[in-house]
Amino acid sequence: MSVLKLMPSALAGRKLATIGFLWLVLVLLAAVFAGVIAPFDPLELDPVNRLAEPGWPHLFGTDHFGRDTFSRALYGARMTVIIGVGSVVVALLSGGLIGMLSAYFTKLGHFLMRGVDVLMAFPALLMALVLITLLERSVANTIIVIGIVYATTTARILYGMTLKLKNEVFVDAAVCSGASHRSILFRHILPNLISPLLVQASFIFAFAQLQAAALDFLGLGLPPEVPSWGNMLSEERIYLTRAPWLLLYPGLLIILSVFSMNLVGDALRDNIDPRFKDDISGV
Amino acid sequence: MALLEVENLHIAVSVGGVLQPVVRGISFTVDDNETLGIVGESGCGKSMTSLAIMGLLEGTPVRITDGSIRYDGTELLQLSSKQRRAIMGNRMAMIFQEPMTSLNPVYRIGDQIIESLRQHKSISKKAARARAIELLDLVRIPNPSERVDSFPHQMSGGQRQRVMIAMALSCDPKLLIADEPTTALDVTVQKEVLELMSDLQERTGTAIIIISHDLGVIAETCDKVSVMYRGKIVEAGTTENLFERLAHPYTRGLLNSIPVVDHDVEWLEAIPGRVPTLGEELSGCAFHPRCPIATGLCIAKTPGDTYIAGNHAVKCHYADQVAS
Amino acid sequence: MTEAILSIRDLKTHFQTQAAGFLGEKKVIKAVDGVSFDIAPGEVLSLVGESGCGKSTVGRTLTHLEKSTAGQALFDGQDILTLSPAQFRPLRRDIQMIFQDPFASLNPRLTIEQTLGEPLFIHGLAKNWAEARVLIAETLDLVGMAPEVMTRHPHEFSGGQRQRIGIARVMILKPKLVIADEAVSALDVSIQAQVLNLIKKLQRDSGISMLFISHDLGVVRHISDRVAVMYQGEIVEMGTKHEIFENPQHAYTRKLLSAIPRIKTRQVNA
Known part of the structure; x- marks a missing residue:
């Protein structure tokens, strides 16, 4: 609803953001239809055709096991979307709830937000590293770890915005009508946070990509057999001089996607309620 | 005409x-x-x-x-x-409705008047400060030689509007x-x-x-x-x-x-x-x-x-x- | 005078300010400092x-939007200041508030129907939307608006219309006491007169008691039976409308009255 309504006005007159948006649509299509489009099985080994140069039938060439890089890149798009969406959901649900409740119930807030402040003192990657070492390598755990990392900033941002909304006259009016806490939080405050939340989501999505790629690269993210752009970079880095395309394609894909997400996020941010503009920033 | x-x-x-x-x-x-x-x-x-x-x-x-x-x-x-x-x-000078938002909250009011004076006339800082105090007196701010060093938030709404008038008048x-x-x-x-x-x-x-x-x-x-x-x-x-x-x-x-x-x-x-x-x-x-x-x-x-x-x-x- | 519907004795509401800077001391602001008054049924008292x-702050304290520091406020014989939020909730139906800013007091995300329906369901005055819509339409008619507006959002209305909707939200509960906090101050002069007439008419027709809070002496004279003049947290003078406007006793009341710009014109009310 409001998401779809927001996009056209946010993109109007912004060429770069529109290109970014189209790129993301392309990534999404690739993710959904990877199974249909991919010419090869991303996991199929072909030792004869190791490190083939880009051409036909291997558009992006093959890696050191002879796997088709193009097909792996398509399935990598799927991982990108899964990790991105998953992290956004975890971050917004946990962080959003903490932020909103902390702002609304001041006493609880003192307690919760101090905890958030402590967590925010750690650099994002360091925190992710600490958490991931406690867990097994899996898609779900990667999502949880990245989600928790960005839950802290989300909590901070929503805390500030909820504090502002809490003092709005229409909230006073709802209190005077006898509305319950739950109704005030979820019926009166939350709907007014949808568009800033969407902006926040777009930034988390972008940074989750970088974070996931970094974890993959360090060998701490997704299991090595999972085709993801980060894993591709990590595995093929030793062939940088012999087969540079193996790093070029996943590298470019990561850069383009993160850049696009940031452009779209900026466009959305410039288009929302001016009241919240100061609260939202890149994560 | x-x-x-x-x-x-x-x-x-x-x-x-x-x-x-x-x-x-x-x-x-x-x-x-x-x-x-x-x-x-x-x-x-x-x-x-x-x-x-x-x-x-x-x-x-x-x-x-x-x-x-x-x-x-x-x-x-x-x-x-x-x-x-x-x-x-x-x-020409203009006075706006909201005196708080028209004054910069991080500068002393005296400095804001002095800046506006020196933008329009080539006078020394000292002379500008003396003129600023004079202007504050003109708009009936009590103790102008002390108040010249106040920040906007230290003044009441009426006083801030008077400071705005003083600033507007600074260039005659x-x-x-x-x-x-x-x-x-x-x-x-x-x-x-x-x-x-x-x-x-x-x-x-x-x-x-x-x-x-x-x-x-x-x-x-x-x-x-x-x-x-x-x-x-x-x-x-x-x-x-x-x-x-x-x-x-x-x-x-x-x-x-x-x-x-x-x-x-x-x-x-x-x-x-x-x-x-x-x-x-x-x-x-x-x-x-x-x-x-x-x-x-x-x-x-x-x-x-x-x-x-x-x-x-x-x-x-x-x-x-x-x-x- | 009959038994007062609201009787306030020595009401105090103090605020603690945040310490200024690291070493600054916390200050206590005595926003309301010992205020007492009565409102009779059907009476309009202006502050x-x-x-x-x-x-x-007096209005906000009486609706539990601020916490009182001391004092008593008897509403129908019960001290409402000592009630817990849960105990006070049912009483909110009887004590309603009209807010100043018609642009801020309606939730921009809710339709008019949702805004007006909410209090009905909270207080059990409607069991379903069919019942609610009948009441909403009746109330919208009362404030001079067509029932067709129900499905629209606040941003589609002008300031005056929004304030009518705000008044409808209050009237739909058929309260006993309405606190109007600068209810017409944000409106254009020509619209202010319409809304002021509407409030006066609704008050007369329903016999509601009203605490009318305003800085505008002209508006106050128009709507009140009695007037209390406040200065620095205290009531400095209280009396009937005519006592205050024709024979003010306190120096501050006189100063206020003399400060109002007047228009010298031939009488045009014809």
């Missing part, structure tokens, strides 16, 4: 690429030692007019589409913004435009600020334009009044003439809408309907949907000026009837 | 004063 002459001024705001008229051809003059009041409700175009005179519309979606603004015979609309700044720099302007100067202030403070402004005028001979929604403020402080409705001046004249014989149904309605303190009124004679919104097209006299005496003529034909007494001009087909 | 005099 008057100090400021505005003629047939048209202003439009661009909404999604379409120009919507806001001011639809207004003319007025102000001279030295004279106070003109422009009164009207929200959206009537009064504030746009003041911004146009000050040349503050640049970089906004608002455009001056026609007309002329002459200061001392110089056509302002033909000057580049650079020329304009050079010529006009210290001859020949014309002062005050846009809702007392709307954010309490009545007792409002009285002091208005008295201060007329005192200053007596001393310096400055021409003043006061823009307000408050008919009372205008009636008590201005020599001339222009009443605006939806981008047009519907009634104009000297304060005395105008209030002696209100001749436009809108002005009359406005006056009857104000609950007075001096006697009881059982029910207010409110103007029905609502203030027209931007882009709403109304044929003939724009006031006809809300006017108690509107006829077919009012819908069909835009009224021109009818003169009641001297220069008391009224845009109403039935002005003579209303006046009598 | 008038300049910004910061504490008049709005």
Whole structure:
């Protein structure tokens, strides 16, 4: 609803953001239809055709096991979307709830937000590293770890915005009508946070990509057999001089996607309620 | 030739690429030692007019589409913004409604006055500070030599508005435009600020334009009044003439809408309907949907000026009837 | 005078400010400092004063939007200041508030129907939307608006219309006491007169008691039976409308009255 309504006005007159948006649509299509489009099985080994140069039938060439890089890149798009969406959901649900409740119930807030402040003192990657070492390598755990990392900033941002909304006259009016806490939080405050939340989501999505790629690269993210752009970079880095395309394609894909997400996020941010503009920033 | 002459001024705001008229051809003059009041409700175009005179519309979606603004015979609309700044720099000043947002909260008020002084005149810092204290004294800030080092948040709303006036006066302007100067202030403070402004005028001979929604403020402080409705001046004249014989149904309605303190009124004679919104097209006299005496003529034909007494001009087909 | 519907004795509402800077001391602001008054059934009492005099805080304290520091407020014989939020909730139906800013007091995300329906369901005045819509339409008619507006959002309305909707939200509960906090101050003069007439008419017709908070002496004279003048957290003068406006005793009341700009004109109320 409001998401779809927001996009056209946010993109109007912004060429770069529109290109970014189209790129993301392309990534999404690739993710959904990877199974249909991919010419090869991303996991199929072909030792004869190791490190083939880009051409036909291997558009992006093959890696050191002879796997088709193009097909792996398509399935990598799927991982990108899964990790991105998953992290956004975890971050917004946990962080959003903490932020909103902390702002609304001041006493609880003192307690919760101090905890958030402590967590925010750690650099994002360091925190992710600490958490991931406690867990097994899996898609779900990667999502949880990245989600928790960005839950802290989300909590901070929503805390500030909820504090502002809490003092709005229409909230006073709802209190005077006898509305319950739950109704005030979820019926009166939350709907007014949808568009800033969407902006926040777009930034988390972008940074989750970088974070996931970094974890993959360090060998701490997704299991090595999972085709993801980060894993591709990590595995093929030793062939940088012999087969540079193996790093070029996943590298470019990561850069383009993160850049696009940031452009779209900026466009959305410039288009929302001016009241919240100061609260939202890149994560 | 008057100090400021505005003629047939048209202003439009661009909404999604379409120009919507806001001011639809207004003319007025102000001279030295004279106070003109422009009164009207929200959206009537009064504030746009003041911004146009000050040349503050640049970089906004608002455009001056026609007309002329002459200061001392110089056509302002033909000057580049650079020329304009050079010529006009210290001859016009403006006071805004909200004194808190117009002052920079991180600088001492003295420094802000000093900066404004030194922008317009080449004087030493020391001399500028002395002048700043003098100005604060002029606007009756108590202990000016101490208060000069205060920050805006350390002053009350009335004092901040006085500081704004001091800053406006720092360049000895020949014309002062005050846009809702007392709307954010309490009545007792409002009285002091208005008295201060007329005192200053007596001393310096400055021409003043006061823009307000408050008919009372205008009636008590201005020599001339222009009443605006939806981008047009519907009634104009000297304060005395105008209030002696209100001749436009809108002005009359406005006056009857104000609950007075001096006697009881059982029910207010409110103007029905609502203030027209931007882009709403109304044929003939724009006031006809809300006017108690509107006829077919009012819908069909835009009224021109009818003169009641001297220069008391009224845009109403039935002005003579209303006046009598 | 009959038994008062609201009887306030020595009401105090103090605020602690945040310490200024690291070493600054916390200050106590005595927004309301010992205010007492009664409102009889069907009576309109105005609280008038300049910004910061504490008049709005009195209203906000009575609706539990602020916490009182001391004092008593008997509503129908019960001290409402000592009630817990849960105990006070049912009483909110009887004590309603009209807010100043019509642009801020309606939730921009809710339709008019949702805004007006909410209090009905909270207080069990409607069991389903069909019942609610009947009441909403009736109330909208009462404030001079067509029932067709129900499905629209606040941004589609002008300031005056929004304030009518705000008044409808209050009237739909048929309260016993309405607190109007600067209810017409944000409106254009011509619209203010309409809304003021509407409030006066609704008050007369329904016999509601009203605490009318305003800085505008003209508005206060128009609507009140009695007037209390507040200055720095205290009531400095209280009396009938005519006592206050025709024979003010306190120097501050006189100062306020003399500060109002007046229009010298021939009588035009014809």
